[in-house]
Amino acid sequence: MGITIYTVLYIPAKERSEWNNPFFWINYPKNAAPAWVNYFLMPFQQQLPEHEIYSKNEAIVSSYSETDFKVDNHTFSYEFVYAQFPSGFSIPFSLEFGEIPPAVEITVKRPDGLEFVIYYNSLDSVPSVQNDIGSQLSNASNQQHELSQRVFSSSKEVIDSLIEYADLFNFSISDLPAEKIIFSETDSNIPLRGTYKFIFTTYSFDNDTILKELNLIIEGKVFGLLGTDEFRRDITFGIMIGTPVALLIGVAVASTATTIGLFYGLIAGYKGGKTGTLMVIIIDIFLSIPTMVLFIILSLNFGSSLLFLIGLFVLFGWPGLALINRTFSVQIKNYPYVEASKLMGESDFKVVLRHIIPQLVPFTLANFALAVPAAILAEAALSFLGFGDPSFPTWGQMLQDAHFSSAEILGYWWWILAPGLMISITSMAFILIGRSLEYRAKLSKKQ
Amino acid sequence: MVDNIRIQVTNSLSDSISENQRLNQLQDSQERQSIIEKQISIQTKSLGLDEPWYSPKKISNSLLQIATLNLGNSRFFTTNDGSSSVNELIIEKLPNTILLFTTSSITVIVIGIILGSYLAKREGKISDKLVAGLASASLSVPPWWFSMIMIVLFSYLLQIFPARSTPLISPGAPGYFGDLLYHMTLPFITMVIIGFASSVYYTKYIVLRVIEEDYIKTLGIIGLPSRKILFKHALKNAGPQLMTMLGIGLTATLGGSILIEEIFDWPGMGNLFYNAVIQNDSPLIIGLVYFFTLLYLLTRLVLDLTLSFLDPRIRTGDE
Numbered sequence: 001m002g003i004t005i006y007t008v009l010y011i012p013a014k015e016r017s018e019w020n021n022p023f024f025w026i027n028y029p030k031n032a033a034p035a036w037v038n039y040f041l042m043p044f045q046q047q048l049p050e051h052e053i054y055s056k057n058e059a060i061v062s063s064y065s066e067t068d069f070k071v072d073n074h075t076f077s078y079e080f081v082y083a084q085f086p087s088g089f090s091i092p093f094s095l096e097f098g099e100i101p102p103a104v105e106i107t108v109k110r111p112d113g114l115e116f117v118i119y120y121n122s123l124d125s126v127p128s129v130q131n132d133i134g135s136q137l138s139n140a141s142n143q144q145h146e147l148s149q150r151v152f153s154s155s156k157e158v159i160d161s162l163i164e165y166a167d168l169f170n171f172s173i174s175d176l177p178a179e180k181i182i183f184s185e186t187d188s189n190i191p192l193r194g195t196y197k198f199i200f201t202t203y204s205f206d207n208d209t210i211l212k213e214l215n216l217i218i219e220g221k222v223f224g225l226l227g228t229d230e231f232r233r234d235i236t237f238g239i240m241i242g243t244p245v246a247l248l249i250g251v252a253v254a255s256t257a258t259t260i261g262l263f264y265g266l267i268a269g270y271k272g273g274k275t276g277t278l279m280v281i282i283i284d285i286f287l288s289i290p291t292m293v294l295f296i297i298l299s300l301n302f303g304s305s306l307l308f309l310i311g312l313f314v315l316f317g318w319p320g321l322a323l324i325n326r327t328f329s330v331q332i333k334n335y336p337y338v339e340a341s342k343l344m345g346e347s348d349f350k351v352v353l354r355h356i357i358p359q360l361v362p363f364t365l366a367n368f369a370l371a372v373p374a375a376i377l378a379e380a381a382l383s384f385l386g387f388g389d390p391s392f393p394t395w396g397q398m399l400q401d402a403h404f405s406s407a408e409i410l411g412y413w414w415w416i417l418a419p420g421l422m423i424s425i426t427s428m429a430f431i432l433i434g435r436s437l438e439y440r441a442k443l444s445k446k447q
Numbered sequence: 448m449v450d451n452i453r454i455q456v457t458n459s460l461s462d463s464i465s466e467n468q469r470l471n472q473l474q475d476s477q478e479r480q481s482i483i484e485k486q487i488s489i490q491t492k493s494l495g496l497d498e499p500w501y502s503p504k505k506i507s508n509s510l511l512q513i514a515t516l517n518l519g520n521s522r523f524f525t526t527n528d529g530s531s532s533v534n535e536l537i538i539e540k541l542p543n544t545i546l547l548f549t550t551s552s553i554t555v556i557v558i559g560i561i562l563g564s565y566l567a568k569r570e571g572k573i574s575d576k577l578v579a580g581l582a583s584a585s586l587s588v589p590p591w592w593f594s595m596i597m598i599v600l601f602s603y604l605l606q607i608f609p610a611r612s613t614p615l616i617s618p619g620a621p622g623y624f625g626d627l628l629y630h631m632t633l634p635f636i637t638m639v640i641i642g643f644a645s646s647v648y649y650t651k652y653i654v655l656r657v658i659e660e661d662y663i664k665t666l667g668i669i670g671l672p673s674r675k676i677l678f679k680h681a682l683k684n685a686g687p688q689l690m691t692m693l694g695i696g697l698t699a700t701l702g703g704s705i706l707i708e709e710i711f712d713w714p715g716m717g718n719l720f721y722n723a724v725i726q727n728d729s730p731l732i733i734g735l736v737y738f739f740t741l742l743y744l745l746t747r748l749v750l751d752l753t754l755s756f757l758d759p760r761i762r763t764g765d766e
Contacts, residue, residue: 288747289740290743293720293740296721296724297736373587377589385706399595408595408599408602408610409603410603411603420588420593424589424592427586427587428584431586
């Protein structure tokens with residue numbers, strides 16, 4: 001409940017739509033485990049690299065002028081103390097420049113003194129370079145150009161420039177990704193610990209070059225409370241925006257279904273006779289349909305909006321509740337005080353309202369609490385099969401993504417564990433509430 | 448369907464083009480096209496395909512076909528022998544489903560009866576609360592999610608069982624059955640773990656209610672050994688309710704099996720149905736739904752008949 005209130009209050013609806021937007025998540029690591037995994041690995045000295053984002057302000061700036069050009073150095077120092085390679089890095093930057101485009105160079109200074117130039121680009125050739133995601137050149141006013149680019153560790157330029165240092169290593173680096181070369185010992189392919197310096201250099205030939213933004217993102221293998229998934233999405237965020245949706249579905253379905261079930265069962269039980277039998281037959285027809293199969297077919301043919309799903313669950317949720325209520329109302333109808341009040345000439349409506357419904361309320365509340373988890377589980381199962389509402393990310397959909405990325409075979413347990421655990425805990429809470437309400441209702445009936 | 452006819456007509460015309468004199472005389476391609484269209488419309492009309500789907504002729508036709516188990520051919524799926532008939536597809540997948548789900552439900556029930564009646568004798572211990580807790584837990588944990596966790600545990604971390612349950616050896620080859628059983632182990636274990644807690648819980652509940660009846664207490668006073676009372680008298684009287692439990696369990700697995708088979712990639716009917724839905728293979732979907740419903744109703748019928756056989760009190764008819 002706490003999570004729901006927090007989510008509804010603090011996360012605007014706009015961010016919900018960002019869940020399926022890859023650009024929103026581009027600064028997040030890929031397939032990172034939860035950060036607390038490191039506490040378990042600490043005794044074995046096996047910590048996984050953490051995700052680190054350095055902004056422009058954290059860089060040490062040094063600049064000097066040569067005769068015809070100016071050099072700006074932005075130096076990030078990165079302390080690397082982990083037992084495994086990071087899963088990559090990316091350096092997004094955006095520059096504003098005038099007539100003459102500057103040149104950009106990225107150098108890595110390793111703890112053992114080696115220095116790699118991993119990227120060099122004189123930006124006049126930039127418009128033709130299109131293999132970097134997010135490369136765009138826009139024409140601003142008074143001949144100022146602006147360029148935003150992102151250097152990935154998997155970019156072709158980075159790998160090509162690293163090949164030139166192949167003879168420094170005692171093993172073949174030709175098939176390794178860039179981060180496994182940069183952070184590796186020279187003797188064998190294990191991580192080299194120490195302080196790395198990433199130096200971002202611009203060579204500008206006039207005074208118009210301004211570095212507007214610069215980040216260094218080291219993609220770790222652990223991130224946040226619950227890690228991230230294949231699409232770099234933060235699972236904690238997904239869990240949080242999934243909570244209100246799940247509760248909405250559960251409560252909406254349960255309240256509607258119990259209300260319909262209560263009145264339908266009441267009428268069927270109280271009227272009795274032919275009407276009652278007919279109504280029971282209708283219930284039986286509904287109960288004898290294999291629901292899961294029908295859910296799949298209906299949501300396949302009639303779209304998958306959230307409202308439709310709720311309607312579907314209500315349609316097949318009420319008959320069971322109606323049957324229970326009918327049994328009770330038949331019992332209560334035959335109690336002497338009900339018959340007495342009938343003899344006194346009270347109308348049917350009044351008898352039902354004043355004598356039968358109050359008796360049924362505790363049971364209805366218990367049924368309500370027990371119907372919530374049923375709806376939540378059904379929704380999760382349907383979204384797991386891919387028939388959920390894509391505009392509302394739910395826990396079932398997260399599990400579906402995990403299944404389709406074969407997370408269970410690749411061992412991304414954090415992606416599977418958290419959503420399922422949330423489903424279980426939520427349903428468990430409602431089941432326990434329902435059980436205790438049922439127990440109390442039975443006790444009060446005995447007295 | 449209309450597309451199929453179009454292909455058929457075009458093919459038969461191009462086959463007969465050398466023989467049919469009248470067709471040969473037509474040089475203009477437009478004239479040929481008009482003849483083809485005419486043929487198509489004649490065939491559609493004779494098959495009743497031009498009428499809307501709700502026309503009595505069409506509905507009664509298709510209902511009759513389905514009722515006589517003439518389910519047609521699947522669009523995309525074939526059996527291992529290459530036949531695309533829906534009936535043969537179902538017949539091929541049915542034994543797998545029965546092998547996995549019936550054995551696991553029966554195992555669950557047997558474990559439930561043994562453990563449940565054992566626990567019924569010693570009420571109020573910690574084991575009682577444990578079973579009750581496990582039973583509510585297994586109700587609230589989605590079985591398909593639990594299967595994913597099991598795959599992570601056994602296929603990724605421990606690497607004992609394969610993650611995909613479709614056997615690698617093709618059916619018919621020697622060793623196929625052993626391979627099938629090996630691939631079946633993980634889903635089987637998963638389903639037993641999911642099911643056994645609630646099964647034990649309900650058996651215990653049922654047996655306890657029977658044990659509290661007067662005639663069982665009398666037997667105890669007479670001096671019969673408590674084990675004999677439990678197995679001979681109490682379980683016999685709890686029989687109908689246990690049967691109901693079994694029947695409900697069996698019918699419930701039919702629906703749930705779609706998800707579990709899909710996760711484990713078990714070559715059963717649930718997986719077939721899921722793939723048919725994804726590919727929009729309507730003849731197969733219709734056939735499978737009909738078959739599911741038939742199976743479901745059949746189970747309930749058998750259940751009702753067995754119940755009335757076991758418990759004569761039900762047979763009297765009046766409510």
